[in-house]
Amino acid sequence: MYSEIKNINGLPTLFADGKPVPEMAYITYIPENNRYADFASAGVRLYSVNLNFSEMPINENAPVLVFQKGIFEKDEPDFSIVHKNFDSILSACPDAYIFPRVNVNLSRAWEKSHPDELCENGVSGRCRASFASDLWAEEVKKCLVRLTEYIENSPYADRVIGYQLAGGNTDEWFPFENCGFYGKRAKEKFIRYCEDNRADRNEENYYKFASETVADRIIDFAQTVKNVTDGKKIVGAFYGYTIGCPNRKQCHLALGRLLESDAVDFLCSPLTYMHGRHAGLDTYPMLPVGSVRCRSKLYFSENDIRTHLSRPISPHPNYSVKIWTGPKKSVSLEQIKINFCRALIYGNGMWWFDMWGGWYDDPDFMSLFKRMSEICADGMDCPESEVAVFMDENCYFGLPSHGNIAWNTCNALGLTGVMNDVFLASDFDKVYNDYKVCIFTEPTKTQLMTECICRAKASGKAVRVITESDARLTADDLKGFLMQSGIDVPTPQNAVVYKGKRFVAFHSHEKGVYDLTVDDRKTFTDIFTGEEITFPITTQKTVTYLFSR
Helix, strand or coil: CCEEEEEECCEEEEEECCEECCCEEEECCCHHHCCHHHHHHCCCCEECCEEECCCCCCCCCCCCCCCCCCCCCCCCCCCHHHHHHHHHHHHHCCCCEECCEEECCCCHHHHHCCHHHEECCCCCCCCCECCCCHHHHHHHHHHHHHHHHHHHCCCCCCCECEEEEEECECCECECCCCCCCCEHHHHHHHHHHHHHHCCCCCHHHHHHHHHHHHHHHHHHHHHHHHHHCCCCCEEEEECCCCCCCCCHHHCCCCHHHHHCCCCCCEEEEEECCHHHHCCCCCCCECCCHHHHHHCCCEEEEEECCCCCCCCCCCCCHHHCCHHHCCCCHHHHHHHHHHHHHHHHHHCCEEEEECCCCCCCCCHHHHHHHHHHHHHHHCCCCCECCCEEEEECHHHHCCCCCCCCHHHHHHHHHHCCCCCEEEEEHHHHHHHHHHCCEEEEECCCCCHHHHHHHHHHHHCCCEEEEECHHHCCCCHHHHHHHHHHCCCCCCCCCCEEEEEECCEEEEEECCCEEECCCECCECEEECCCCCCEEECCEEECCCCEEEEEC
């Protein structure tokens, strides 16, 4: 099999052997609780599954869970785990495309025998591997080569479409101790980094070094897989959470390096957890997807939507907080719809993360997934955005905490009903001419942001600079600015509206009366139900509709 991301009319699109693949997938952490057959019956053909190098917990903040055996836990690799996982998918869906999530965290035995390669501290009382360790990276690459060679020379090779590389805390390349993987190897490398870059040895530069180190490790590992597959399989990873988690200690502030790399084909993130994922809000991605798209890379949203069937998997306090349970069934259905609509209309891939299994074990959910699969089969939409939001990764290296400007701006903008694309400021010159309005989130000033703001104003664009003084920014604040800037606001009420070339989605924020005008129309047919809707309407909170344009 040969897989690739091809740019079709400005939209990165997944292809396998020259044919487009619907970019809607399913995954569970616990294969024994899988719903592969249910999702196959719903028409889903794309699946992910975990393959773990070790049996170490993936989350040191709650180090109680081990989901599967580790392939490299002992002296000889146990590839029977590959067979078990892949056979489980293929028995339910023989024509499935599989992209395994390969967790590269090494075993406890390796960590114990290499104390100089670890972080100085540990959240759970034990120290884990430092991303700065070259010995760790070489061992990871050795294991990656063995696993990838095994799969690519197995009967599964023609069903495996690519590889997602996972590591660090929660699979997402966060440092295990949540603090920049500080340790012996990091200290040594940081001294050389400062010498090479003629930089001061201060906190700001340390965290810049730390983010660049994580990004470069991901690129190196991705290139390792590319070399084994002769470049014939797509490779990607979680990274670049400039919106959802721009904390310098989490080391996600070097996305630009991955975007420049030919070894990385796709990037992914969960939907933001900010605002408690309350229904009625725009659950935007954690990274600037506009920059991913303009580099012809695919973005996958991890739709780990909690439902009325979600339950904490462990009594550990970190698994007992409210985020692990979902709303009532009727609200769950509407949240699934709007998150599907966001991916569809923005042209993003998506996977439904049935985390512990059984979260979607309901005939009404599966009926909805079948309808969504049918919609995806005709291809993804392409967004029609007139607003560009820019942010600079370098804004955060001097901040001890991430602040809330980026995600608060996206939250407020999402309730205006106006489409927007989010970019790194480094992509400003590539894209700004395509938009009427430029919004800049600026927690601290940088030379790049200052230059971009000046160029945007000089070009005659409508410009809004959002700083810490705008911490309580609301949708109404932005609506006035957008209307003054010549932007057509589709609804006077606060609501989520996605508008693409083929579809329009609507999601109510609160119970009440809503109006909506698109293409001078007020009457539409809901694609999910076939119901005819004429605005204005009186509706409940968090009701979702999808219309054709």
